Amino acid sequence: MPTQPAVQSKTSTQTSTLRPRLQQPDTETIPPARILVVDADPFLVDLLCRTFRRSGHTALAAASAKAALQLLRSQEFELVVVDLLLPDMDGFELVAQMRCCSPVPIMVLSALTRPEEIVRALDLGADGYVCKPVIFAELEAKVKALLRRIYLLNRTEHRSVLIRGDLRLDCRQRILTIGERKAKLSATEYRLVRYLLMRPNRVVHKDELLRQVWGYVLSQQDSYGQNNVVELAIGRLRRKIEEIPSRPRRLVTVRAAGYQLRVPVSIAGEHNESALYACPPAQRPGSLDTPFLPQQLDRLAAA
Secondary structure (H helix, E strand, C coil), rough: CCCCCCCHHHHHHHHHHHHCCCCCCCCCCCCCEEEEEEEECCHHHHHHHHHHCCCCCEEEEEEEEEHHHHHHCCCCCEEEEEECCCCEEHHHHHHHHHHHHCCEEEEEECCCCCCHHHHHHHHHHCCHHHEECCCCHHHHHHHHHHHHHHHHHHHCCCCCEEEEEEEECCCCCCCCEECCCEEEEEHHHHHHHHHHHHCCCCCCCCHHHHHHHCCCCCCCCCHHHHHHHHHHHHHHHHHCCCCCCCCCCCCCCCCCEEECCCCCECCCCECCHHHCCCCCCCCCCCEEEEEEEHHHHHHHHHH
């Protein structure tokens, strides 16, 4: 007796047709990086270098703080992985020195696991912290995330034109356009504007500007005199970008905190004065990374 062909149910056909296809996230290949590993344990250094090389990176090793600083001053690196327990220098001091001489990302890898030790390392300039004993999958994931963030940031910073709100910086000609007005910038003014534009609505401390824009390494006794350099440069810049330099609205001073380049944020196609400088919810109010609302700035100025 001939068999009847199988009939596919209408319901199952509809289900398979309507089932959404999962799309792979848009990921961008991060180029191989040069990584400096600073640790006095040769066995761990060997494992770390092998791990990074297996991922396509170039890994160099330093067994002391002195060797690490020499390499950092003579070669270019995209990442430094450093232990805090070194034979010739306190690891916290090494992190501070590296941060002063280079903007290279720093990942601390240490057996010091107390919260205050982790916070101290991050405050001194470290960009990440992994506790020993090492879980290599965690370390690889954090290194990959950090390299990705730095790569994307650098790619943005090296664009020929940088636009934030109604501010447009031509990086090749060093011309800043403010609405309909144009201002030719000196080399120092260009570096200062570019640094602030990459951090719109964030309060930036004077010492940070001295390190990142002027390249100064500060000590307590000379910080006051060097701060005048920042104040003079801010004053010259205000004369170029502010309609009334004596009453700045864009490049404002936040007392006891630093300076803030206020960039309007477009809300539904219109500029809403009460929401121009919105604070992301993840940031803590009052931190130096927090954009201040205009009302907060007015209260600080009146204090």
